[in-house]
Amino acid sequence: MTGRIDTSAFLEALDTKYLGRDPYFLDETGSTNDWMSFRLTQPKVERLLVMAENQTMGRGRMGRSWLSRPGENLTFSLAWAMPEGLANPAVVTLAVAVALAEALEAGYAVAPVIKYPNDLLLNEKKVAGILTELKSAGEEKFAVIGVGLNVNCAQEAFAGDLGSVATSLLIETGKRATREFVLAFFLNCLEPALELLASDGLKDIMVRYRRLALPLMGREVTIQGAGDVIKGKAEGVDGHGALLVRIDDGSIISVSSGEATFHRP
Amino acid sequence: MDIGEIKKLIKLFESSALSELELEQEGHRILLRQGAVIHSAGAYAPPAVVSDGPIGQESAPAPTANPAPKTAVEEIKLTGHVIPSPMVGTFFRAPSPTSPPYVDVGDHVRKGQVLCLVEAMKLMNEIESDIDGKITRILQENGKPVEYGQPLFEISPA
Numbered sequence: 001m002t003g004r005i006d007t008s009a010f011l012e013a014l015d016t017k018y019l020g021r022d023p024y025f026l027d028e029t030g031s032t033n034d035w036m037s038f039r040l041t042q043p044k045v046e047r048l049l050v051m052a053e054n055q056t057m058g059r060g061r062m063g064r065s066w067l068s069r070p071g072e073n074l075t076f077s078l079a080w081a082m083p084e085g086l087a088n089p090a091v092v093t094l095a096v097a098v099a100l101a102e103a104l105e106a107g108y109a110v111a112p113v114i115k116y117p118n119d120l121l122l123n124e125k126k127v128a129g130i131l132t133e134l135k136s137a138g139e140e141k142f143a144v145i146g147v148g149l150n151v152n153c154a155q156e157a158f159a160g161d162l163g164s165v166a167t168s169l170l171i172e173t174g175k176r177a178t179r180e181f182v183l184a185f186f187l188n189c190l191e192p193a194l195e196l197l198a199s200d201g202l203k204d205i206m207v208r209y210r211r212l213a214l215p216l217m218g219r220e221v222t223i224q225g226a227g228d229v230i231k232g233k234a235e236g237v238d239g240h241g242a243l244l245v246r247i248d249d250g251s252i253i254s255v256s257s258g259e260a261t262f263h264r265p
Numbered sequence: 266m267d268i269g270e271i272k273k274l275i276k277l278f279e280s281s282a283l284s285e286l287e288l289e290q291e292g293h294r295i296l297l298r299q300g301a302v303i304h305s306a307g308a309y310a311p312p313a314v315v316s317d318g319p320i321g322q323e324s325a326p327a328p329t330a331n332p333a334p335k336t337a338v339e340e341i342k343l344t345g346h347v348i349p350s351p352m353v354g355t356f357f358r359a360p361s362p363t364s365p366p367y368v369d370v371g372d373h374v375r376k377g378q379v380l381c382l383v384e385a386m387k388l389m390n391e392i393e394s395d396i397d398g399k400i401t402r403i404l405q406e407n408g409k410p411v412e413y414g415q416p417l418f419e420i421s422p423a
Contacts (some may be wrong), residue, residue: 088352090385117386119321134390136377143388225355241386257355257385257410 003071006180013184015104019191020049020078020184027070030057032077032145033133040079040137051076051183073168074179076145078187082134082141082258083198089258093118093132095197097204099190100128101145101212101233107185110172114213114258116234116243120149124264147186152176152239197227203239210237216262222246225258235263236238271295293381296415322323348418349392354385358407366407371421372400379419383411397423 014020020045029035029052036050052058053070068075082089094117101112101120104127112128122129123237135142150168158166159210169177183220197205216234222247223230232245235252242254271411278286278297346390350356358381368380374394383390402419405411 086387088351089390090354090388093386093388130387132388134388136391136393225408227355227408256353 002251004053005183009178009181010184013181013188015184015188016191018044018047019080019194020047020187021053022047023049026050026052028052028054028056031055031146032058032075033131036077036079036144036146037133037135038069039153040135040140040142045079045142046081047074049078049183049187052102054223061150069150069157070192072150072157072185073149074149074151076183077146079144080143080194082143085200086197088240089141089143090132091197091205092145092194093130094209094241095193096130096132096145096147096190098208098212099173099193100130100186102191103186104128104169105183106189107182108170108173108177110161112212113192113215114209115216115262116213116237117241117256122167122172125165127167127169127172133178149182149186151179206237206239206241210240213237219265220263222263223258223263225254227258228256230258234260279388286397301402315379343402343416345419345421346396346398347416348392348420349379350383350405350413350417351392351413352383352385352390353413354390354411355404356409356411357382357384357389357409358403364374368403369402370399370400374400374420381416392417394418394420396420399423 004027007023007025010023011021015232017260024035026035030051032050032052034057035052035081036048038043039048042048052068052075054068055075058068058075080092084090086092092119097114097118101114104110104112104120107114113124113125114122118130118132121127128147130148131146133144135144150166150183152170153154155163155167155171157168169175170181193205217236221232221234221243223243230253232247232253234246235246238244238254240256241256243254243260244252244254246252274288275297286295288295333336334377358368360367360382368374368378371400374380375397376394378394379391380394380400383392383393398420401421404416404418411417
């Protein structure tokens with residue numbers, strides 16, 4: 001079941017008004033986020049979706065890249081015009097994480113957990129990552145949303161230490177998933193989630209987010225990369241999307257930036 | 266708030282255990298920092314920023330080249346156009362740790378040119394210049410947290 005994405009199968013399963021209606025399935029590109037960034041001035045850019053079987057310059061946070069497995073995984077990007085009045089643009093990432101987790105939950109009977117802020121775990125291992133970039137085109141701001149999702153790659157795909165921290169839908173369910181459907185199911189969940197965010201629905205998104213992030217709460221957490229290293233106990237996520245950490249002196253601080261490591265009990 | 270009051274405030278601040286103090290009053294904003302911040306301060310990140318009053322208004326004394334005292338409260342008058350942070354997050358001067366910075370002091374920038382990234386919740390917000398001009402100061406240190414509205418760059422308009 002490897003090979004290229006079947007566009008008609010994807011469009012058949014797609015139930016959105018605009019998101020992903022104009023898809024580009026490429027064999028290779030530098031980075032799907034860069035591909036999308038060059039097209040932000042195009043009319044109806046929200047309809048665009050770009051997926052590449054292989055990213056030669058794909059990147060995660062701070063230059064790290066997602067594992068490209070041609071014919072097996074999904075690495076793609078889309079663009080969304082930032083609505084005016086969204087006080088904190090960073091919450092877009094949280095809405096994307098919620099939509100992806102809910103799509104996998106409903107479609108594949110798995111139990112995804114969100115590792116704050118936006119990694120998806122299955123059985124404590126990373127199955128998906130999200131990188132959102134906020135870019136301007138003319139007077140408008142766009143979120144360029146990049147997603148890497150391990151769908152059909154086998155355990156052998158993860159060399160060395162990667163095997164202990166990464167997984168795929170195939171590894172967790174024992175079944176190959178149809179990538180066209182995984183992608184469509186996600187977009188079907190994402191469009192209403194983004195629309196909710198645009199119409200003052202952050203509260204609802206955060207309620208759903210907390211449920212998915214809950215399994216890692218109560219754990220010891222270390223946050224690096226945002227100034228000083230912060231250590232404490234993860235207590236929850238506040239209404240603005242910040243992680244609440246109880247530090248040594250008993251006080252609670254909110255952290256919304258940096259790399260969080262949740263330690264296993 | 267006049268100079269005398271600011272001086273008093275600095276004295277009080279120096280004798281306190283506080284590492285940071287921010288005060289906003291009648292459109293004037295004062296930020297004082299001391300302690301650990303000084304040690305990590307690079308060429309582009311003054312140990313402390315004191316900005317008082319609307320941009321361009323005569324206020325605190327100009328920065329001096331004196332060696333840093335116990336609490337180096339350097340006072341900077343932001344005379345140019347200021348680019349503030351649009352959100353709480355971490356300030357990055359380059360797109361990745363191995364990339365060169367987007368801009369340096371002395372660079373001429375155009376309106377719409379990306380100056381830095383502010384990251385929060387893994388959303389990388391590209392901050393652009395809203396005018397043509399020359400970068401005169403970079404007011405934050407790479408990889409350090411920034412607050413909403415905190416000045417990031419000072420630009421002398423072209």
